[in-house]
Amino acid sequence: GEDVEQSLFLSVREGDSSVINCTYTDSSSTYLYWYKQEPGAGLQLLTYIFSNMDMKQDQRLTVLLNKKDKHLSLRIADTQTGDSAIYFCADPGAGYSTLTFGKGTMLLVSP
Amino acid sequence: DAGVTQSPTHLIKTRGQQVTLRCSPISGHKSVSWYQQVLGQGPQFIFQYYEKEERGRGNFPDRFSARQFPNYSSELNVNALLLGDSALYLCASSGVLSYEQYFGPGTRLTVT
Numbered sequence: 001g002e003d004v005e006q007s008l009f010l011s012v013r014e015g016d017s018s019v020i021n022c023t024y025t026d027s028s029s030t031y032l033y034w035y036k037q038e039p040g041a042g043l044q045l046l047t048y049i050f051s052n053m054d055m056k057q058d059q060r061l062t063v064l065l066n067k068k069d070k071h072l073s074l075r076i077a078d079t080q081t082g083d084s085a086i087y088f089c090a091d092p093g094a095g096y097s098t099l100t101f102g103k104g105t106m107l108l109v110s111p
Numbered sequence: 112d113a114g115v116t117q118s119p120t121h122l123i124k125t126r127g128q129q130v131t132l133r134c135s136p137i138s139g140h141k142s143v144s145w146y147q148q149v150l151g152q153g154p155q156f157i158f159q160y161y162e163k164e165e166r167g168r169g170n171f172p173d174r175f176s177a178r179q180f181p182n183y184s185s186e187l188n189v190n191a192l193l194l195g196d197s198a199l200y201l202c203a204s205s206g207v208l209s210y211e212q213y214f215g216p217g218t219r220l221t222v223t
Contacts, residue, residue, distance in 0.1 A: 004153075031210045042115075042201055043154070043214040088153050097144060097209060098167050101153030 002026040002093050006102035013110055018079045020105045022072040022089030032065065033090040033099065034074045043088065046074070076107075084109045113138070115204050115215035123221045124192050132187045132218045136204030142166075143185040144212065145177055148199040160185055189220075197222045 003025045012018045024032065029051050035043040049056045049063045049072070056063045062075040076083055086104040093100065116135045124130050136143050142161040146154035159167040160179035179185045183204075189196055199219050203212040 033212075035214070042216040043203075045211065045213060048210065090153075092210070097142060097159050097161075097205065097212070098156050098169070099144075099146075099154070099212065100156070103151070103153050 002029075002091055002100040004089055004091050004100050004102035006087075006089055006105045008103065009106050009108070011108045011110065012079050014079060014081055016079055018076040018083070018107055018109075020074045020076075020087050020089075020107065022074075022102055024070050024072065024089070024091045024100075026091055026093045026100075027067075027070065028094040029091050030094060031092060032063075032072050033092075034061075034063065035088040035090060035101075037086045037088065037104070039085075046087075079107075079109050081109045081111060083107060115202055115213055117200075117202050117215040117218050119218060120216070121219045121221075123223060125223055126192055126194060128192050129188065129190045130192060130220060132189075132200050132202075132220070133184065134187070134202030134204075134215060135184045136202075137206065137213055140204035140206040140213075141183050142205045142209065143179055143183065144203045144205075145185070145187045146201040146203065146214075147171075148201055148217070150198070154201055157187070192222045194222050196220065 033048040034046040060077045089102045090099040144159040145157040148154040156169040158177040163179045174190045199217040202215045
């Protein structure tokens with residue numbers, strides 16, 4: 001089955017860039033997603049990238065996709081304390097609706 | 112527009128009891144999915160329903176069941192609760208752009 005791996009923790013200073021990495025195993029993935037979860041809350045869809053794209057930019061967020069290496073990254077420019085949260089990479093495989101999530105990367109932004 | 116809503120917010124049950132969790136999708140969305148998130152882990156897929164039919168089922172025991180109603184709201188039922196069922200249960204809905212799944216705030220279930 002599909003597997004999604006993420007590093008568990010990242011600490012940055014306010015104003016720096018953050019890069020969160022993810023690897024996945026399913027080569028038939030249609031889209032790949034990034035979700036954000038704040039403490040005690042549900043998941044917020046941050047952005048997604050279609051599998052035939054290499055890069056997608058959305059304001060402070062940049063998603064890079066390397067299909068050959070099955071590697072996905074999320075770069076947050078000018079990281080703010082409000083960006084502190086857990087970030088999940090999710091892979092639906094060949095379909096759209098059954099998401100396989102990584103364990104999440106906890107991003108801690110210090111002033 | 113209202114997002115995905117779930118009820119109740121929190122729930123405490125005893126081992127062996129049964130529980131029903133409810134979800135209302137975003138208006139116009141016909142697909143609802145359920146996920147279980149154990150503390151410290153990513154969400155795990157339980158069920159997906161589209162137009163009141165089950166379209167997918169994750170690796171969960173038969174104690175877990177769900178249904179979708181004509182208004183596209185959904186219920187998740189868990190029978191014979193175990194301590195290991197303690198988790199955040201998340202509901203997600205998707206619409207015409209089926210690749211966009213939006214999650215509700217979740218129901219925190221504690222089994223004692």
